[in-house]
Amino acid sequence: MGNVREWTGTALRRLRDLATRRLVNKLILLFTSIIILIVASLTFISYKIIERESVQNSIASNTNNLKLVNQNFEKYFSEIEQLSLPQIKYDEIIDAIKHESVDYASRLYLEDYLRTLYYSRTDIERIYLYLVDEGKYIYISREASNVTVSAGLDDSIPRQAWYREAMASGKNRAIQSLIFPAEIGYPFDGENCFMAYHRVIRSLADRQPRAVLSFYFNDSVKNQIVQDVPFAGGEHLMFLDSGNVPFHVDDKTFYKAIGTSAFLANVDPSMAKPQFTWEEGSRKYLVVYNVSGTDGWKLIKPIPYSEIYAAARTARLIGIWTGFGFLLLAIVLVTLTSNAITSPLKKLSRQMSRFSTGEFDAAAEVRGRDEIAYLSKHFNLMVRRTNELINERYKMKLVEKNAILKALEAEINPHFLYNALQAISTKALKGGMDEIADMVDALAMTLRYCISGKDIVHAKDELKHIERYLVLQKARFGRRLQVVYDFDESQTDIAVPKLSIQSLVENSIKHALEKVSSAITIVIRIHLTELQAVISVRDNGPGIAPDRLRDILRSFRAEWEDREGESIGLKNLNARLKLIYGDEAGLEIETDESGTEMSMIIPRGGGVHV
DSSP states (O other): OHHHHHHHHHHHHHHHHHHHHSHHHHHHHHHHHHHHHHHHHHHHHHHHHHHHHHHHHHHHHHHHHHHHHHHHHHHHHHHHHHHHSOGGGHHHHHHHHHHTTTOHHHHHHHHHHHHHHHTTOSSEEEEEEEETTTTEEEEEEEETTEEEEEEEEOTTGGGSHHHHHHHHOTTSEEEEEOSSOOOOOSSSOOTTOSEEEEEEEEOTTTOOEEEEEEEEEOSHHHHHHHTTSOOOTTOOOEEEOTTOOEEEESOHHHHHHHOSHHHHHTOOTTOSSOEEEEEETTEEEEEEEEEOTTTOOEEEEEEEHHHHTHHHHHHHHHHHHHHHHHHHHHHHHHHHHHTTTHHHHHHHHHHHHHHHTTOTTOOOOOOSSSHHHHHHHHHHHHHHHHHHHHHHHHHHHHHHHHHHHHHHHHHHHHHHHHHHHHHHHHHHHHOOHHHHHHHHHHHHHHHHHHTSSOSEEEHHHHHHHHHHHHHHHHHHHGGGEEEEEEOOGGGTTSEEETTHHHHHHHHHIIIIITTOSSOEEEEEEEEEOSSEEEEEEEEOSSOOOHHHHHHHHHHHTSOGGGOOSSOHHHHHHHHHHHHHHOTTOEEEEEEETTEEEEEEEEETTSSOOO
């Protein structure tokens, strides 16, 4: 025990020495004490003010809201009362009731009357018409999906409590709650109903009761009215009649717990302020109520004080956190004041560290005119010049890339022009001016296509160019050259580099058709997937030797400056595809003794447009 006391004393002395050793620590302790005192006082005062205002606002808003909702309930019961009165058809209904047992037309009239009432509202579950003199009833209800009118006999109805209440009422009515199980008398349990409204129909001549019209209502309209009452956690709502019979309770367990005479005795319509405080167990409630002036309907809303005070607790919590914020701010301000000289150097050092790691947007804050500001200003100047050099280098790379593209494209044309002129010369020697004219036209269209300014074209335009190109080549090789097209017109809208397909066809002619004396078939195929477009040219020539194929594929990976030798057209086309579409694009070559297939792979959705 003594060791613990000694250790505690030593720790406290060290904390005291640490707090008083430096002036900055003394300032921090002073400002911390002042801020804690101020924030604690303001937090306590504001908490009490907000607590009182929360109660007053809750009383005012809920009082007005309950008054409006209770008025809606009065309107609701007024509509039901109007519905239950026969009004202008009173005499006809009384006459039909008297003659129902002997006159079939009277029975039909009563059934039609019940149907009219049933379909007039959406919240009616059943309607019963009890004929007093005959001890029988007619009722309408929905059986499965059909609405039917039926009849029954029951002499126990007059012994029901609601029946006696309706007969004794000066308003010839009884309103029965079905929130809790109650005797109905009729052969159904009333499970889906919350209320029954019973109307006594008396003869105008002798004022004797002839029938009792009973409506059984579901809670659809009632729930719509109750929805206008705002609810928060722990709140409750009760709707009672003048005799404190519940017609709506949101929580039956809660109602049974507080639904005592002591609680309901506080609901006094004569009170100037319709509210009181009630404690139930460990919870304390503010009870706000409204009593209608017509039939004494009571709308009661118990609100836990814990929910009312939630805003005050939130404000208190905000005040505490605000105090902590001011405390931290004070510590920061004191620390910054004591370290005013070293702080700018630390900031400049951090920006230099960012610059050294490659973040070329680093910029130091410049304040004042001292030596540190001078260093910061020149550091920012160095960063800005570095960014300018990087941007200039990037632009030079773009220019270099475009120049390489133009150079690659320019190298493809001469070989084709040479072959075209050779074919025209050959055909001219053989004679036949019409064919020569066709060849000249094809050559003219080909030249126009080649000198057009577009670098990227639609595949359909490239294929039209291939057709004109093959006109010239067929003039040279005759029937030895056979061409097959394998694609749909819908596949020809893709964007391809200009003269790209020609390079593949030209390679098949040069390395297949020119190498053999037999006929050669060239198949041009287009295949599309979600990720790429594949344009392939296949021939049934002698194929490419394995050593030669390795040399060609190795040349694809060589730098531009190192490219030389044969197959320059394929090398150029592969380079164009890489430069335009990226590393995912390129040429693929498959060869064997049965022929060679060269495929041009173009990624789809790469942002390259015609």
